[in-house]
Amino acid sequence: MQCFTIPINILKEIEKVYRSFFWGQKGDEKKVAWVALEKMHKSKREGGMGFRNMHVFNRALLAKQAWRVITxxxxxxxxxxKGKYFPAKSFMEATVSPNSIYPWRSILSARDVxxxxxxxxxxxxxAIRIWEDPGVPNLPNFRVTTGEARNEE
Structure with missing residues (x-):
């Protein structure tokens, strides 16, 4: 999961298996779901069951790999x-080429995280690029704007 974007239908099947196990469901037998899936995904601290949302978990693991490349x-x-896919750019500026391998495309897909x-x-x-780099927490999108842009918002 930390090297590949797992297709959503496979992640849903994994969630279906652990829900069936948790609720005691056997085969095609229908059982009442006493706990909503959203509550199962919340942490125990937040009053949930602590089960992982598999899609979010997959994205987090891919973002962890991206962070390792950056740091x-x-x-x-x-x-x-870097040598193969972004020799003259930073990781955040790298692009996906048609001949990119699937793990590279998967790691790049987590850049938004x-x-x-x-x-x-x-x-x-x-090395500061004040107009491009995010860094000021109390500004919209963490970016510096001009007075004119601020007045338009």
Whole structure:
């Protein structure tokens, strides 16, 4: 699950198996679902059952691999992927080519998970792109806007 985007129908089948097991369902026998699937997916702290939403879990594992490529540039995986798929760009700017292997396309599909939560760290400020990089938590989309754009919103 951490290398491939699993098709939704397979993830639904996995959820069906654990729901059947939890509710004691055998074969085509129909049982009453005493607990909603949404409650099963909530953490125990939130009053749920702590079961994983398989689609969200798959995306999280792929995002973890993407994070490893970004943060551990000296790893063999990061070097191979960078050399083959994005030699002159950053990971977040990489594109999918028609000859990309499925694991690479899967990891790239989780970039949006990272972009929703990733922020830049300012060191000496030389690499900051103030208009493009997300980084200011109290601004819309974490981006700096001009006074004119702010007035339009």
């Amino acid at each position: 551990n540039e000296e790893s063999l995986m990061a070097k191979v992927l 990272l972009s929703k939560g990733a922020r830049i760290v300012v060191s000496d400020g030389s």
